[in-house]
Amino acid sequence: MGRNIAVTIISLTVLCSCSFIPKYKRPAMPVEKKFPDKGVYKNISFGNETNVSKIKWQDFIKDPKLKEVVKLALKNNRDLRLAILNVEQARALYGIKAAELYPSLYATSGIEKQRVPEDISFTKKAYTEKRYSVNFGLAEWEIDFFGKIRSFKKEALEEFLAAKENRRAAQIALITEVSRAYLRLCADIENLKIAEELLRTAEENFELVKSQYDAGVATEIDLNRARTEVESIKVDVVKLKQLINLDINTLNFLVGTHVDEKLLPKGLPEKNPFEEVKPGISSYVLLNRPDVMAAEHKLKASYARIGAARAAFFPSISLTSAIGTVSDELSNLFKGSARTWNLSLKGALPVFDPRIWAAYKLSKVQRKIVLTQYEKTIQNAFKEVMDRLTIKATIDEQIEAQKKLVRSLERTYELSLKRYKQGIDSYFSVLDAKRNLLQAKQALTNLIMSKYANRIALYAALGGGGD
Template sequence: MERNIVVIIMVLTILCGCSFIPKYKKPAMPVEKKFPDKGIYKNISFDNETNAPKIKWQDFIKDPKLKEVVKLALKNNRDLRLAILNVEQARALYGIKAAELYPSLYATSGIEKQRIPEDISFTKKAYTEKRYSVNFGLAEWEIDFFGKIRSFKKEALEKFLAAKENRRAAQITLITEVSRAYLTLCADMENLKIAKELLRTAEENFELVKSQYDAGVATEIDLNRARTEVESIKVNVVKLKQLINLDINTLNFLVGTHIEEKLLPKGLPEKNPFEEVKPGISSYVLLNRPDVMAAEHKLKASYARIGAARAAFFPSISLTSTIGTVSDELSNLFKGSARTWNLNLKGALPVFDPRIWAAYKLSKVQRKIVLTQYEKTIQNAFKEVMDRLTIKATIDEQIEAQKKLVRSLERTYELSIKRYKQGIDSYFSVLYAKRDLLQAKQALTNLIMSKYANRIALYAALGGGGD
């Protein structure tokens, strides 16, 4: 009989192959199949396939200090640590659901003693009844004839895969945010240098006007204007110092630990800190972004939940079985005559349960919600890439125009000095020319930083940095 029980369990396990999960069909992309290459985008050199996902972040970031800062962030950032823990949690939940497909075996042993009073004793005498037992068997095991447990297992698997993609997305976001904060710090430090130089120029101008005012040549209005310019630039200098400290605070927060001063930038990087990113013409690259892949896994999980909701309409069958020995004497416990077995097969069919229909309708609505979220994720990814391509297509032209303006102002400054030395113009023209030049250099610094920040953002938008 014990052999028959084992055979029954094996047959039931094999028969558990039915599934009501709807067949998954990949949704069509709710965006254009190609990125535009006309108009302002004709300045961009598109390849058939982007190189962003193939470039490891260690190769993409060329600035050695920034690379070390990013390494620290990947090691200490709490958001990324939470994303990694979420993956472990999802893996454990998947393990639980997968284990429900198989029977749970257990072994028990016990000793039971009971006093039988003389009133109910067959011998009309009180006595103590003893029972020794050893059992090995199945806990109540739901046999997955109609795929409900398999559907839950599939849902847990897809959620686990979504968590893995979310971890990759968290890493990409972290690398992008750290790089952007680092670049902002570079720009503010460079602008502080320029602001200090502007302050020296304004102070020279004020001293010149003051000497003329004392001599009765300049008016009080001229003196107040010069003083106003000095104080205005001082406010800007203090504000930039404040911004630099805020930038460092942001960087420390993103990294998750205090950054040593030797890793902080001193100003504008001498070289481009990032590798060149070549965009591909096809927008299907967006499907490989971790956030899009995570959204698709969640969509597949919603299909599995529909399968579980459908399976709930069918009978649930459970099996409990034990094999063991029972005896009133411990010495006879393992003799053949003491063997015992138990087999309990139960089935339950929902005849009337409105909750099942409500759960089925809910699963279908949830699939529509997740589908909409998936499409929205793709649209958002497409917009991110388009925004970065728009800046990429125009930023070089802006920088070149600003460089021409700087060169023109440098020439104006040189001519102002010559005219001052020749006695044609006053020294005011020299100071004003220098002020305009320094302000133009500040604008150029900000444009260069915007170009660098856009490159890391485009790298992330095309799915790079998740390795």
């Protein structure tokens, strides 16, 4: 009998090949097939078609300190840890759905005792009835003739794959945010150096004006202006020190632990801390982004839900079987005469159940929603890349223009100070020139850091940094 049951199970498993999942076809890209290479973009070297997602972040980040900080973040950041745990959860759920395709075997044993009263006893005497049993068999197993369970398994698989891509997206976002926080810290440290240098100059100028005032050459207004400028720059210095500490707090939070002082930057990096990336002209590179891939897996999962909803219109068939022994005496339990078996095959066909139709309509609407989300994700990815390419195409020209402005303002400041010492101009022109120079130098620092930040942002927008 056991062999017959096994043959039956194998036969039914082989027969379960029907599926109502609609055939999946990747939707058309809802954006241009190529990135523009005209206008401001003509200065960009797109290079050959490159899968940026295959470039490891360890190779992309050149700054050794930043590389160590990112390693710490990948190890300690709680958001990334949650993303990893979500992958494990999705993997477990997929395992549960996959296991439902196969029968569950169980073994049981037991003893039952029951007192039969004399009123219903055949002998008209009360007695105690005993039964010993040992069984091995199948729990109720739904045979997946019409692919409902396999549809749920497919859905769970796609959800698991989407979770994996979301984990990769979380890692990319973390690397990007840590790099940006590090660059903000670099910029603020560099701006503090500029402010402290100008503070020293302002203090020297104040001593000069004070000596001239004491000699009766300078006016009290000039003296107060010189003192005001010193105090104003001191305020800027304190603000920058505050910003630096806030930057460090942000970096520690993103990393998930205290960042050692030796890993913190000392100012503006001498060169770009990131490798150059060339995306290629085709926008199909966006399909390698983890958020786009996760959205596509969600779309495939919605197809599987439709398959499950279609299968619900057809009969569900379940099998239960067991083989074992039963005896009223423990000593006779394993004798041949005590053998017993049972086999139960049940089917249920939904005749009238409005919920099935509603579920089917819901699954189709959900697919349309997920499709729209998928297209929106691609459009958002395209915009992100275009924004980064726009900055890439124009940032060098801005930096060069700002450098020329700084050189011009340095010369203006030198001339203003010289004219003041010669008694030609008031000290107001010196203060104005110095203030403009400070702002221009800080703007130059911020532009350079924006160039660096844009490179890591472009790398992330193209799907890099996930592994």
